[in-house]
Amino acid sequence: MADIQTQDIRKPENLVYRKTPVLTDNVLHYCPGCGHGTAHRLIAEVIEEMGIQGKTIGVAPVGCSVLAYNYFDIDMQEAAHGRAPALATAIKRLLPEHYVFTYQGDGDLAAIGTAETIHACNRGENITVVFVNNGIYGMTGGQMAPTTLEGMKSSTSPYGRDLKSMGNPLKITELIAQLPGTYFVTRQAVHKPGAVRKCKKALRKAFENQTLEKGLSFVEIVSNCNSGWKMTPLDSNKWMEENMFPFYPMGDIKVDGELIK
């Protein structure tokens, strides 16, 4: 056993895992423990497996994933805060044979970009929207987001979100599922191997749907923000399961244009 050399192991037949070439070699700027890296990988793997690298155009938001274009080895555009669905609408209309997706956080998609989100969904644009919901503005330093839970502390709700004065957390995913323009709406997570597998399946479906021309596919990924929540990565995942999942329940909300009862 002791005589086995590295070159004897590094053979194609022994390869069980590799980084998808649709991700670049750039070092991720995300905090250790954050879910963005996994979400990026899953999208990149779906693009690789579908063989659509040459005909996929991504739109990055403003927020933690503003630099998403550094990590996907595809053509990408960086949008103004909240406007990604407007860009994606035009890109898809002008390049209907291409695959177009936006990657947005909760502040971008559910606060400043609410109008763009709802109208792209309602028009039934044949695009994929990936919505990473961690209940906080991570990039700007942990402020209250539209999806921040009741009582949850943030730098602009330091005593916890008070519903009376600060309003309610917005379930935008349930809201857009009601619109006839959405074809597939699902809520996923990427904090455990089982969740990662399910999420990848959902992303694959959301991309494949674009060829059906039946409307918009929307994948929410409830994720942690360990640095913004001021917890260790493991604690933040536990907190997410105990607090985020009851309010933002996992699973499909609308499949093939039909609401799941």
Next chain:
Amino acid sequence: MKELRLMKGNEAVAEAAIRAGADGYFGYPITPQSEVMEYLMTERPHERTGMVVLQAESEIASINMLYGGAGCGKKVMTSSSSPGISLMQEGLSYIAGAELPALVVNVVRGGPGLGTIQPSQADYFQTVKGGGHGDYRLISLAPCSVQEMYDFVKIGFDLAFKYRNPVMILTDGAIGQMMERVELDEQVPRLTDEQIREKYPWATLGKLPGKHRSIITSLELESAKQEQVNLRIQAKYKLLEDEVRYEEIQCEDAEYLVVAYGTSARICQKTIQLGREKGIKIGLLRPITLYPFPSKAIAAAATRVKGILSVEMSAGQMVEDIRLSVPCDLKVAHFGRFGGIIPSPSEVLEALENNLIGG
């Protein structure tokens, strides 16, 4: 012989976009320019050329649709009027920052605020000084006839792509609504995606194997690099000096110079005639590009006249650029009506007599 048609200024803009081979129009209704999208929706350009027309949910969305389309190297246009153009300032700054070509038509109405739906020229500052955040400029064209509304669409697209910068056609409700004879050009074919790849390698059309990917962004977190971006953009604006356009009418023997663009320039042509009937030799210099501004032409004319009157449908905006252009202590006065009022030729003449001759 060229095809002739009687058209509204707004309709001419729409037909010009189709014939210039535009790929997309994204807009939101607002008076006094709604005919642009109404014409396009009625005309169904998708069946004529494949051009996409989409009514957006807001001007914020339509300008960002322009960003997305322009990022793909497509020829895209929007139109609006003053309050809608204010909403587009964020998007215009991003388009300028990402160095994308796009054409925006502002059919100006009186402001501030909701203002009025009548014509105005009070958006001059917003158009030529930047408008949104950061150091950037819009290439600005000011038509004074329906024919120019038509012609400047093609010129606007050409300039936008040549400099990879947003271009604004600054017009007003009078020219947008008036009907005149227009000579139409032959249809210019839209570029194929392969032709776009060839001409504009920066466009996001999908990363091909072995090729570099295209990234459209206005973000650069390192300030040393962001300064380089700014220097590159500013160097581009210096080159615009070659694109200055203006028209001189009866300036050869003029003792007094009127400077006016768009609707005001049409009024002032009559003022010149009225003045000359009274023995006052007036000439008109009409800036056609407002940015780049015809400063050299105005400076040259200033050496030959006794005074300059800037005539604008605003409280005095272009007059500041005229004063910056004139190197001597020549009297430069302003006359304006605003809030939707168009001045009459005789009141302009009266203003010229009062400000430059009398007193």
